[in-house]
Structures are given as C-alpha cells and as structure tokens.
Amino acid sequence: MQAFTRHTGIVAALDRPNVDTDAIIPKQYLKSIKRSGFGPNAFDDWRYLDEGAPDIDNSTRRVNPDFILNQQPYDKATILLGRENFGCGSSREHAVWALTDFGFRSVIAPSFADIFFNNSFKNGLLPIALDAAIIDGLFDKVENEKGVEFTVDLESQTVTAGVDVYSFEIDDFRKYCMLNGYDDIGLTLQHAELIRAYEQDRKQKAPWLF
C-alpha cells in the first residue's frame, strides 16, 4: 500500500450529500478483474453526456463541461471535498480504486459510509471527517478561491486551508499502518499462532462451525 504522510493539492468540491458508490463508479466497470484503470470512469454518469462501457475509448466520448472534474484546474485535483454520508451503497472497493486512479489522495466530508471508509485506508486514500459547519466553511473557501490548495498532514492529524488549521481524529492503528504503508495481511500473519489457538478452542466449544 502507498504510504501517506503529508499531501498538498488542489481541492475539488462535490456539493451533494449521499454520493454513492454507484455514482463513483457505475456497475458496468465492475466487470473488470483488475485493480487499476478505473480513473477515467470515476463519476462516469456525471462526467460524460453519453453512456460508457468498459470497451469504449473514453477519449471519443462527449464530456459534460459542467462537471467539476472536467474543468481546469480541478481535473488535476487530488483532494475531494464532499457532503455527508460520502461513499454510501455497495462494498465495491472499485469506488476507492477509481478515486485513487483519478489522482485523489484524500476525501474530506462530514461523514462517510463505513465500508467505503475502511476500504479507503487499504488503498492509501485518507478519508477525513470534519464537522458539518467546518465543511460549510471549506465549501465557501473552495468556491471563492479558484484552484485553492489544502494540506493534509497525517502525522499531526491536521488539514490546513489557508490560515485555518483543523484537527481530525483517526484510530492509532490505522494511522500507524497508513503512515508506514503496511500491508494488513502481513501484520495479521504475525499472529498466526494465536489464530490457530483460537481455532482449537472454538472447535471444542462449537464443533458444528468447522
């Protein structure tokens, strides 16, 4: 996994609540058996005026000029500002892969759906939850200052937007894994003996589960 320490980048604002995983990556792209290549189809239904498919060359499609990620400089945005319940819907990790493949390193919103939140950490995409009132202020800032950049610092757990600095919460263990870019599986396998011991014990108590 790509480590995350500190990142500065252009912020794109997506001003709607409940942005769901079907919107982030429509289902026709879930047929892929790969992890990469989803970026050009992130927010496909909003980004293009015609319908896409996995085998269609995106450069031949009609682009929706009104959509924020099609406008300069937001086509280079690396931080996404969203509203409440961001990433709701399905468990598809493809949604996170689409955002990272587009170039996003962090999503800032008042709240996130649980599975999306979890999936983000596994892929070096830092989800940051801030108070709705703070988010309102950040939306104003992004609207008023074209191409404004924020800095996200995981070590100090802060978002810096101009002169304003906001702190965010994160579990210690997640922070540790993300700062170091650790692979969860490797860490868990260090406890293989404990897992086997648990299994032995459980086999005694609930043999019908094995």
Next chain:
Amino acid sequence: MAARTLYDKLWDDHVVRSEDDGTALLYIDRHLVHEVTSPQAFEGLRIAGRKPWRTSSILAVPDHNVPTTDRSVGIEDPVSRLQVETLDNNCREFGLTEFDMSDVRQGIVHVIGPEQGATLPGMTVVCGDSHTSTHGAFGALAFGIGTSEVEHVLATQCLLQNKSKNMLVSVDGRVPEGVTAKDIVLAIIGELGTAGGTGYAIEFGGDAIRALSMEGRMTVCNMAIEAGARAGMVAVDATTIEYVQNRPYAPQGEMLDRAIESWQQLHTDKDAVFDKLVHIDAATIRPQVTWGTSPEMVVAVDAKVPDPDTVDDHVKADGMRKALAYMGLEAGTPINEIPVDKVFIGSCTNSRIEDLRAAAKVARGRKVADNIKLALVVPGSGLVKQQAEAEGLDKVYVEAGLEWREPGCSMCLAMNADRLEPGERCASTSNRNFEGRQGQGGRTHLLSPAMAAAAAVAGHFVDVNDLMSDN
C-alpha cells in the same frame, strides 16, 4: 459478567486479539464469495504466494453477471463471461466449493447461504457485498467487506475491525393488513435516514419483528446497510431454530442438540444498555414507496411527493431537488398517480419463496396493465425457482403477463442484460434507488413484492389493499 447485547456476545466470541486502541482481530466462520468483488483478491493471494486459510469456510457462487434467460447458451457479454469464468477458475485452483451457473443450487449469494444452512446462528459471516447484513437475521454477525478485506479473510481467516456502537430498533405492536417486512424496513430507513445507522450495529426487535418469518427478517436485515449500519441482526428464537434444521450445511443429531443449546443464548440480556434506542409503532406503518434517489426518500403510498421548499436544512433540500429532477417528479404529486413503465420482482431483498407467493397472490387472475413494457419475476435461487414451479406460481405470473426468469441479481443492478432505458420508471422490490442503479437514466421506486405486483396490474402505484378489495 455484565449484561450484554446480542452484538456484544457475537463480538466477544470472535475476538482473537485486540490492539491498544481497540482494533480487534476478529475470526470469521463463513466466507461467501461472488464473482464481482473477488478476482482482485485471488490475484493478490497468488502474487503473494499465499493460500486460503480454511477452504471449508468458503462458499462461492456467481450471481451478479449471470443471465436470467436461457443458460444453455452461456453468457453473451465477453466481459461478464470472463468475470464468471475467473471465479470458476479461482475456485478450482484453490479447491473451493462453488455452485456454478449450471448448478440448481446457484442463486443470489444472500439467498443461498441461508437456504443451504451455510449461515448459522452465532457465526461471523462476511462477503464482498454490502448486503451481507442479510445473514444477521439468524442471530449472526454478518457484514459486507471490500476486496482488500476479502483477500485478508482468505489469507488469515480474520478481519481487522473496530467495534461498532449498539442500536436497538424496536418495532412495537402489530402491523396493519398489507404491510410486509419490506414496508417495515423502508419505514425504519425513512425514520433513521440513510446515515442514521452509521457506526452502529443494529438489532431489530419488538413484537412486529418477532412476528416475522425468517424470510421477512432477512428482508429487514438486508436493508440495514441502507440505514448506514454495516450489520443488522435479530435474536435467535424458535422461528430461527425451526428454519435452520435439516438444511444441508446445518448440524444434525446430537451435534444439533448441542448447537441449539448454545444458540439459545443468542439474545440481548435483560439489563443490557444500547447506545441508541429507536421505537417505531407498527400500527402506524403503511405500504411504502420511495420517490427519490436514496432509500430514505420514502413515503406511504397514499402520501404525496414531498416539497423541498418546506425543508430548512439547505443541503437536504438541495439533495431533494436534485432527486426530483432526476426522477422526473413534481412535488405534491400523489404517489398513487405516478405511472410505471417496468416492474422488477427479485433481488436479495425480496426473491425468496414467500415474496414470490405474495406477488403471485396479487397477480392471480389479473392482467398486467397495457402501459407496462416489461414485468420481470426473478427467483433468488434455483431451488426457490423449483419450489415456485411446484406450487404453480410461474403459471400465475405468465398468465398475468409477467416474465418468469432464471435466478440471479438481474435488474437489481443491471450488470447483466436486464436493465432500464433512460427515463424509464420501475417499481422494484430491490434495495437501492440510486441514480443509474438499474440502468443509466433509469428511475427506481422501491416497494414490497405485493405492491410491485399491484403496480404491474394497475399500471401505476396503488395501495395493494385497495386493489385486492376492488374484486
């Protein structure tokens, strides 16, 4: 020991170890696998030179991409076909049990788990699919995971998890005639909001939940995720134990007796404390229909499309306006005057035998309205299909003008050939009404199977009670 909730008990039973910050390594008893969220996980396993930790915990089935028409010709779309073949190959390579497309037991992963007894009380059940919450109906801890987590469970039989908070949603009293499990859960989501359950594990309780069959409880737990909760669950009782007995994967004989004894502990202790309590009066629930692009945008069938101008919260009002524009609806329109183009009866929410019986009861002796372009009935599994045919339900549907299909996810998310065209309006028994969910530009209204059949017959939404009392 202190009084515990059902969720606390299930959690405690599965903790292998904990980090200082509370992150736990949780043991997983049952891992369900489907073709969409698993290929990259198997690939990761191969690249790292790892093997599945416990193959007997895994049950795999293709469901999202399978065609619901004649199976003998295979899958026409090459991209879908490759994904299904990839699952077949991975299962063969790693020695996993798979109900492939030609197996009569094939079906939607959340239908076949319980049907086979592969989902049992007291288990932790995961699947790379958010509607894994369905299995919580059995007094199990069941939740959806992403592909990285699928790989993690394959490799270690465990997951890294943070414990959620406890919420009890108690539906007290009795529901009126014509109100089903689907109406109950839609009403709950209307009350909680789509993010109301975020960070919680929800236990559903109260007389109205206890009175539901296992299939009804599955419908309710299925949509816990639509209220933002990763897991929904119902305590074990006689209904649960009755259902699981004699299923292929369930314990038998003396082992069963031991299991039952342990399952009987799977309920919340009397004095246990929940972080949040929600009470809903069952008697006030009416048949529900969603009007927008989020499941919380729901009203009773005899209500009107709500008006964003009456909502103070600007973010919410704006979301409502966007939803109305997408859905092609005007505020103030009576729900039962909205005409429908297509009808879909199916999905892991409502494709079990009781759902098909409920819809057939409405369709029996009636005809699908002229303005309906297509009405599909898609059973949840091959075995549900067999049962329905043995009861003659397929004939009832076909005589009424509904199409009877092969099992799969079908038009719930339109990854196969079943889909909406732009602007088409669908009465659907599935669980999500997101933009484009059933086809780009398609407009989805969620409702119960009986209400979907009623909409097919009337050509617009209608209270199923009114329709039935007309004859």
